[in-house]
Amino acid sequence: AEKLDPRDGRWPYLLGRAWRMINADECAAALQRAVAICGNDPPAVRLTLAEVLLENYRLDEAETQLKSLQLADSSDLRCRLDLARLASLRGDSQSCLDQLEVLQNSLAAQTRYRNQGKSLLLLKAETLRRLGRGEEAELARAESEKHGDPSWSDPYFAQVNERQAGLKKYLKNGENFYRQRQYDQSIEVLRQAERIYPDSLWSKILLARALIRTGAPDSNRPDRVQRLEQAVALLEASLRIDPNSVESLFRLAVAKGYQGKHEDAVNLYRRAIELKPDFTMAHFNLAGLLWNQVHDQQGALDAFEGAVRAEPEFVDGHYLYGVVLMQLQRYRDAESHFETVVRLQPKNEKFRAALAECRRRQQN
Structure with a gap:
């Protein structure tokens, strides 16, 4: 499909998602092609690439993608959560926790993000544990169990799910x-x-x-x-x-x-x-x-x-x-x-x- 319609970013994006659990390099390459076409529209394309790069400890590349989106929309909560995760992966647990505390209030105020509490709380629990605050970490983990599995807006993948x-x-x-x-x-x-x-x-x-x-x-x-x-x-x-x-x-x-x-x-x-x-x-x-x-x-x-x-x-x-x-x-x-x-x-x-x-x- 990508070869037949090279100007449609959804095809390399969906290909990248298909590669995600199989081959990290192929996944990242496909998502980079998708970002080159889509840019920040929809944001899910660039954010998915950033998250794949985070998963594979390509932290500087991930930061570049996240900063590009942040310049376009500084309020994007998924982007902000990924930036907190980036801080954690770089070993800056306190910075990660500070960002998560601010994000937690933002998530609570926006019902369209209600399913993201679990992602935030699990990262918060991990961060608190690294900071030696085990009891607070366990409270955050227990609180995460009250939330459903997270799901972000993803129009391209929604089309796949519909079919x-x-x-x-x-x-x-x-x-x-x-x-x-x-x-x-x-x-x-x-x-x-x-x-x-x-x-x-x-x-x-x-x-x-x-x-x-x-x-x-x-x-x-x-x-x-x-x-x-x-x-x-x-x-x-x-x-x-x-x-x-x-x-x-x-x-x-x-x-x-x-x-x-x-x-x-x-x-x-x-x-x-x-x-x-x-x-x-x-x-x-x-x-x-x-x-x-x-x-x-x-x-x-x-x-x-x-x-x-x-x-x-x-x-x-x-x-x-x-x-x-x-x-x-x-x-x-x-x-x-x-x-x-x-x-x-x-x-x-x-x-x-x-x-x-x-x-x-x-x-x-």
């Missing part, structure tokens, strides 16, 4: 059921999608995810084993469609781990990490598997290191890394990770106790 049918509708409904923990309904919808659209990568991935969730070791389903087998078959089929699907590799690794096929799971996690080096949960799951099941001590330590390097404020990663280092009597190294989790969640008694015990052992 939404077929596969996308199935996937959206399946995803909604999954998020609401209505797993049987999710599986039913996604089975229909997979049957009607057998070449769909995501119908297989999402169906497999729901089957894994209900086939996990803690599941009480009588057909738990069969669910995992079905999930494995679906994910192997998805990899025949796209051998480099990181999501397929990750989910297949989870399923194989649940089946007790630990070496297979390790290899799959490593393939996913090779394709996406900053995949925090792949590093984290790999670390647990290597430590608890494969008993590869150094491999587990390397994987824990990869997890906290990919996400420096990953609380679970730092805590379990510290626990493992304690078991190895590497108390000084463990202490630094426990200090990190206590800094991030200062009211957490488990974390404070772990740090105290680590320091006690160093003194003995």
Whole structure:
């Protein structure tokens, strides 16, 4: 469509949105073409590009896009929220919080932005936690649960939604059921999608995810084993469609781990990490598997290191890394990770106790 109508910015914009979860560089390139055509009309085009750049830590480029829109409309609340997020990503938590406090009042005063309270409050909770204000952070997080999922005005994508049918509708409904923990309904919808659209990568991935969730070791389903087998078959089929699907590799690794096929799971996690080096949960799951099941001590330590390097404020990663280092009597190294989790969640008694015990052992 873009080649047939190169003057219509909606086509590279929609192409960019389609690339968003698959290839960040292709996504940004398509959105840049859209911005070159559309400019600030509609604002969603430039803002989506800015948000993709933020997601990929291309912060100076993101700032350029946000400032361009701000010059045209300094009151755009989505732009202002993105600027607060930019401050957070640059490590200026206090500036981020100051901007969010002002924005919160603006959002409350404009009913058309009522669904954006959740985005703001989640960012506020994260920022307060970084500032060591854990109780306030938890209040902000709890308040965010009272708000619906955020949605900004996006005329181009609204046109797509109006015509939404077929596969996308199935996937959206399946995803909604999954998020609401209505797993049987999710599986039913996604089975229909997979049957009607057998070449769909995501119908297989999402169906497999729901089957894994209900086939996990803690599941009480009588057909738990069969669910995992079905999930494995679906994910192997998805990899025949796209051998480099990181999501397929990750989910297949989870399923194989649940089946007790630990070496297979390790290899799959490593393939996913090779394709996406900053995949925090792949590093984290790999670390647990290597430590608890494969008993590869150094491999587990390397994987824990990869997890906290990919996400420096990953609380679970730092805590379990510290626990493992304690078991190895590497108390000084463990202490630094426990200090990190206590800094991030200062009211957490488990974390404070772990740090105290680590320091006690160093003194003995």
